[in-house]
Amino acid sequence: MTRRLVTITALLLLAGARVAVGQSGGQDERGIPFPSEHYAPPAYQQAPQNWSVVQDDRGLIYVANNNGVLQYDGARWRLIPTTTGTFVRSLAADSLVFVGAKGDFGYLRPDSLGVLRYTSLYERIPEDERNFEDVWGTHVLDDGVYYQASKRLFRWDGTEITTWTSEAGFHTSFAVDGTLYVRDSQRGLLRLEGDSLNPAPGLETIPKTPIYMMARHPSGNLLIGTQKRGLLLYDGNTFRPFASELDSYLRENKLYHGCRLPGNRYALATLGGGVVVIDSRGEVVRVLDGSSGLPDSVVNYVYTDREGQLWMALNSGGVFRADLNAPLTLHDGRTGLEGAVRDIFRPNDMTYVATGSGLYVLREDENQVLGERSAHFERWGDLPLVWDMLSKKGDLLVATQEKGVFQIEGRNKEQIADWLFTYDLLSPEESQIVYAGTRTGLKGLRPTQDGWTSFSVEGGQGEIRSLAPGEAGTLWLSTTGGDVARIVLSNDGRRVTAMTRYGERDGLPEGYKGVEVINERVTVFSKRGFFQIENPDQAPGVWQFFRRSSLLPDVKGADTLAVKSFQEEGGRLWVILDDRVFVGRLGEGGVSDWETVDPLHFPKSEDTRLFISRDSTLWLSDRRRLLRYALGRKVYTERRAVDLSALVRQVTTLRRGQVVYGGHTSSLTDDSSLAIPYGRDLRVDVAAPLYSTEKPHQYRYKLAGRNDQWTDWKTKASQRYRNLWEGTYHFRVQARNDRGRTSKVASLTLHIRPPWYRSMWAYLFYGVSFVVMAYGYRRYYQIKEERRRARERVRELERERVVAERLKKANERLREANRLKEDFLATTSHELRTPLTNILGSLEVLRGTATDDQEKFLDMIEENGQRLKRTLNALLDLSMLRSGEKELDQTPVPIDECARQVASELRADAEQEGLSFRIDTPDTPVYAEVDEQYLKQIVRNLVENAIKYTDEGHVAVSSGRTNGHVFVEVKDTGIGISEDFVPELFDEFKQESRGRARTYEGNGLGLAISADLAERMDGSISVETEKDEGSTFTVEFPRSSEVASSELDEV
Structure with missing residues (x-):
């Protein structure tokens, strides 16, 4: 097998002695520059036409747009309109950003809230010199800022404006090494010397040729770009042609602007041909146009930022950024490649890529631009998902998911096996058979005079995902269920005669595992790393495995369980760890010295794959993209050392979106202070203006005074705070890029003012008011209480008088009634008692003469009489008790x-x-x-x-x-x-x-x-x-x- 791929968390791709790759002669495999990014008009929501790009001290990008000045910090776009809302044509920057607009010019400065605003200098221009239109050039020199319009050249030194006038008109202007050059339509190229515009020496050779580009050449000369005469070198006295083979291209596509790139290269913007990149010898390095990802071939302006990246202001497509410093390009849907990449194979000077969408082949465009062909992918046939490819005896075999194995020859294909889910192909060196790992077990292909014949290997059951060669007559395999086995084949290769399985008891980890050969040793890989046989001299039945850490570079903070590796024929092992590439030479003890490919930068992915070709081309793929890195090409590192910096960009209220801090101060300090009224829920926007990374930066936040702990790292470039009590808080933010580099901590002090009702003056007022109110209330209460007590006393006395009067009358009535009752009781009892005594006395007389029957009646009369007597006595006693007589x-x-x-x-x-x-x-x-x-x-x-x-x-x-x-x-x-x-x-x-x-x-x-x-x-x-x-x-x-x-x- 020429190249093989196994998709697990730890990916291992081996070629060894079986790798057969080659570089096609002269084929251009480059894709779209990487990293690159297109900022379309919907992204910044303004006009599509842009005229200039510049970067300030803090790394923020500014773009001259038809609607104003666009500001970009890597996370968000903002518009800064001019006073009159006119077009912005040119920009320049040092500590401030200076703006040339239509009929106006000025600069950007922060207001009292730190919001960047446009400040016009129009009122400072003498009234008789205000008749000008577009300001096409803005330049910052030591003695002031120069604004070049069609008829006038202005200089503002901070206090006053000086003006130069041209009857024929000023066409273009350039600032090179502190010197201002202006092209006059009649007089030609002029150089500012003191306060005079003098013709440049040697001007008679190009008296009226329009100039669109001027930059310093490594020879010390000036490189001048024109439309009619191409590129010229100017030594201060004479002009001579340079890279004349570009003349017709620049003339036909109308050179419009240019700038210098790191590595003594130059980017030439045209009005139809995109951007041409040349080196100091005039040779074309790259053409950026529609075929290389540029959305608009009409480019109005090019600019190199402090990281060396090229920014392009497009005429109708927004803004495009490309990193041209490393030989790294990208293939994706824009170059015709679709689906997740699973394998790359290059037989017979053809580059094949197996993806989840089928088989693709890399071809060059027929049209050439300045001798360059841009490459693109075409889908080969109608093959379904391709898992693996292998070359055997000149035949290209392709393993698919649904239709088995195909033999590819030119543009023709033939199905030679109809197995479903063929994952892996392997042909041991000593055998003519090609073995295949499939869902239904181990299969085989044997060449015949008429082609290929397929068969099933007896005893090789199970879903086999990866294969690796062992000693003669043996194979290693792994299954979806995580089993690893060594099998011994019969002499004809059609039958398994012995099988030894290895698992956790033998030192292997649990979970899915794959097999491969590294440095001629069988290697099992899993989420835990690489494992090799510890006692190979003993019988296979007692082999034990151990984790081989020497096959991985020791990198702090890297995820060693997501490593991808590839072994070259020369014995070097390439390893991807997170988003870095390491290479080391294999020895008996593993790899001792690792080197890293520092300039190589690519996005971290859990499904990255690695391929190396003999021409030192490194291919990297994730789920949807294929990156190509030319290891032998020059890497341009001539750029300023740029540290990652975190910026507090804006503070707004959540409810109304009101800006309370705009992110700018009159003097840049590490610790700014901001006073905010109470009751505002806040949103703090941050950014890290470093644009050479593919993935968004991560941030962590801390608000000292509320929570002294850092948050977790997250990509959201803003933080919200609600219900902040009055007091002083210290906001902290730190940024981290996808390489793990962290910035210094940026800070902003927030003073939350108390509400008016909790301010010092309010508390003083409360205190005085309380004392006054307490005294007044006390006095009021005393008076009220005295009056109440007086009224109550009067009412009480009146009630007592009335009650006493009523009681007196009632007592008199009661005493009278009681007296009458007692008199009645006494009189009644007395009156009844005398007759009753007589009756009882008469009974005693009657008893002497009464019969027995009469005696009974007399007893009854006496008994009732005695009862009545007792009642009368009781009444008399009660009466006497009541009257007090007793x-x-x-x-x-x-x-x-x-x-x-x-x-x-x-x-x-x-x-x-x-x-x-x-x-x-x-x-x-x-x-x-x-x-x-x-x-x-x-x-x-x-x-x-x-x-x-x-x-x-x-x-x-x-x-x-x-x-x-x-x-x-x-x-x-x-x-x-x-x-x-x-x-x-x-x-x-x-x-x-x-x-x-x-x-x-x-x-x-x-x-x-x-x-x-x-x-x-x-x-x-x-x-x-x-x-x-x-x-x-x-x-x-x-x-x-x-x-x-x-x-x-x-x-």
């Missing part, structure tokens, strides 16, 4: 003895009702200062009620003392009292059962009188009851202090 005689009384006496008297009644009656009093007497008569009445009422309302069970009477009090407790198992009636229990005439629902007799006065008597003797009655379970009444009095003291003495 006075208490409180003396220390042993309440236990009183309780025992009353209980003993009522025992018979309880037992008569069938109740158990218990008396429990302490052995030691307990005393309380009470009226003994009334105490007994209270106890009697409680015991009688207990007997009355208890149908069965028992009644218990007890006494005792607790916590400085003495008590008598009456407990029964009667009907109990409902919880709702307890609050009314001690009210007068209140009974739980009323009306027809009454089941027990009573008048409701006993408990009321008892409670009243207890209260008058400083005691109280309480009850604990549960319906249908019984009640416990407790009457409690303070212990007698006199008796308590005597008892304490006894203790």
